[in-house]
Amino acid sequence: MKRILLLGKNGQVGRALQTALPKTAVVMAHDRTTCDLSSPDHLRRTIRDSRPDIVINAAAYTAVDHAETDPDACFQINASAPAVIAEEAKRLDALLVHYSTDYVFDGRKPSPYVEGDAPNPLNAYGRSKLQGDQAVVAAGGRHIILRVAWVYSATGKNFAKTILRLAAERDELRIVSDQHGTPTSADQIATATSSIIEKIINSRRLGADHHNGVYHLAPKGVTSWHGFASELISVAQQYGIAMCVQTNHIIPIAAKEYPTPAQRPGNSVLDTTKLQRELGVSLPDWRESVRAVVVELARPTERTAA
Ligand SMILES: NC(=O)c1ccc[n+]([C@@H]2O[C@H](COP(=O)([O-])OP(=O)(O)OC[C@H]3O[C@@H](n4cnc5c(N)ncnc54)[C@H](OP(=O)(O)O)[C@@H]3O)[C@@H](O)[C@H]2O)c1
Numbered sequence: 001m002k003r004i005l006l007l008g009k010n011g012q013v014g015r016a017l018q019t020a021l022p023k024t025a026v027v028m029a030h031d032r033t034t035c036d037l038s039s040p041d042h043l044r045r046t047i048r049d050s051r052p053d054i055v056i057n058a059a060a061y062t063a064v065d066h067a068e069t070d071p072d073a074c075f076q077i078n079a080s081a082p083a084v085i086a087e088e089a090k091r092l093d094a095l096l097v098h099y100s101t102d103y104v105f106d107g108r109k110p111s112p113y114v115e116g117d118a119p120n121p122l123n124a125y126g127r128s129k130l131q132g133d134q135a136v137v138a139a140g141g142r143h144i145i146l147r148v149a150w151v152y153s154a155t156g157k158n159f160a161k162t163i164l165r166l167a168a169e170r171d172e173l174r175i176v177s178d179q180h181g182t183p184t185s186a187d188q189i190a191t192a193t194s195s196i197i198e199k200i201i202n203s204r205r206l207g208a209d210h211h212n213g214v215y216h217l218a219p220k221g222v223t224s225w226h227g228f229a230s231e232l233i234s235v236a237q238q239y240g241i242a243m244c245v246q247t248n249h250i251i252p253i254a255a256k257e258y259p260t261p262a263q264r265p266g267n268s269v270l271d272t273t274k275l276q277r278e279l280g281v282s283l284p285d286w287r288e289s290v291r292a293v294v295v296e297l298a299r300p301t302e303r304t305a306a
Contacts (some may be wrong), residue, residue, distance in 0.1 A: 001026050002201055005052035005094075007035055007085070008059025012153040013099065016190035017058060022198050028052065032059070037081035038073070047088040054197060055089045056097045057082060060129070064103070067125040068261040078128035083135035090141030095200060097193060100214065102149035102181060104130045107265020114271045115147070115214045123262035133214065144196060145214040146189070149268045150228070153186035154296040163229045164236055164297065167245045177226035177252030181268030182218040185289035192217055192281050199279065216270035219283040226252040231290050239298040 002025045008014040009029035021027050028050050035046040037059050047055065060078055061067060067074040082098060089096040103126035104119040121127045136143050152160035160183070166173055223231070230250050237243050255264065276282040 002053040003028065003051060004054045004056060004197070005047060005050045006030065006056045006058065007037065008057065011058050011060070011062075012151055012156040012158065012186035013148075013189050013193075014058040015155055016153060016186040017056060017193060020187070020190035020194040022194055022201070025054075025197075025201075037077045040080070040084045043081060043084050044088055047085065047092070051092065052089075052094050054095045054097065055085060056193065057085050058099060060099065061125070064123060064125040064264075065261040067128065068123065071124045071128070074124055075128045075131065078125070079131035079135060082132035083139065086136040086139035086141055086143065089143070090139050093142070095197075096136060096141060096143040097197065098132070098136050098143060098145045099189075100133045100145050100147040101126065101129045102147065102268035102270060103265065104133070104147070105265055105268070107179070107267040109267055112269040112271035113216070113267070115216055115274055122265060125262060137213075143212055144200075146193065146196075146217045147214055147270060148184055148189055148217050149270055150181045150183045151186055151189065152183060152293065154293050156186075159183075159225065159228070160232055160290075160293060161297075163232055164241070164294075167229075167233045167236070167243045168241070169244060171244050171246070172249045172251065173229065173245050174251045174253045174258070175224075175226040175229045176255045176258055177224045178254050179264055179266050179268065180222055180224050182220075182222055182270065183228050183286045183290065184218055184283075185293055187292065188219060188283050188289050189217060192283065195281055196279050215275040215279065216272050217275055217281070217283070218270045218272050219286040219289065221286045222269050223286065224252075226250065228290075231287060232294065235290055235294045236298070239294055241294070241298055 004025045006029040010031045061074040106120040152158040
């Protein structure tokens with residue numbers, strides 16, 4: 001049985017992974033109380049004691065705006081810790097699955113980003129994640145870096161939950177419409193990760209070094225934050241969630257009308273051709289998971305109440 005070490009088990013992706021990972025593997029899952037990424041010694045000891053075949057790092061400092069005034073903590077978790085994880089994974093010849101972000105790009109490209117496009121992050125979070133990606137590659141071990149964007153789920157803090165809360169309280173919302181990307185549910189990321197891992201476990205060819213590297217992972221389609229919010233609210237109404245705002249009162253605005261501490265890219269769209277071609281993974285249209293997440297939020301369960 002393969003041994004999988006999962007770091008960041010309580011994050012959006014971490015939680016979804018606990019459900020999605022292959023049942024044929026032994027999963028050793030940690031949160032910050034059992035493995036703190038800000039302590040390199042603790043991190044090394046956890047990895048060495050666990051003797052994993054696969055390490056999945058779903059832990060990260062994801063508070064994009066806070067990172068502007070708290071860069072040391074952000075770089076510690078997103079850049080220094082992945083370097084330690086990658087070094088230890090290499091020592092054990094374990095495969096490291098790590099997550100990256102669309103925010104490594106500046107968004108000035110007029111078409112979807114491919115893996116080989118030059119990064120140029122606009123904010124501290126993006127710079128820290130890029131440094132983490134570079135450290136994983138530099139360690140020289142077996143690795144898959146899945147670059148994802150606009151992550152949301154029925155748990156945790158995310159744009160989707162904030163919008164649905166505001167839409168239930170206010171009769172007008174003003175949402176940025178000149179930043180484009182593809183909303184991606186944590187469940188989709190976890191299912192795709194699990195399928196990639198299963199393929200690697202079952203196929204010597206996929207385990208070969210030439211599959212090392214960065215892969216863009218996103219559903220099909222493109223929207224703006226305004227388009228995402230409009231879809232969320234319309235689906236929520238279909239599922240009987242009480243909304244205060246009417247769809248014609250969701251006002252599109254320019255990003256410059258909603259200034260934030262961290263600058264964000266105008267184009268976050270990721271080209272996923274490489275993932276499909278080399279690892280046989282492709283995701284459906286982004287709207288499908290909006291429905292799935294809203295259904296989950298509409299259902300009063302222990303999970304959504306968390
Ligand atoms: N969220 C997005 O929109 C987005 C977009 C692009 C890429 N990504 C990337 O996707 C991956 C998964 O993101 P996510 O949305 O699942 O993030 P998330 O929900 O913010 O979860 C991150 C997890 O990391 C944990 N963590 C933070 N500091 C830690 C530390 N010192 N030691 C141990 N654990 C620590 C957090 O623990 P606590 O719960 O205790 O704070 C949290 O459970 C990350 O690599 C992220 O950079 C995310």
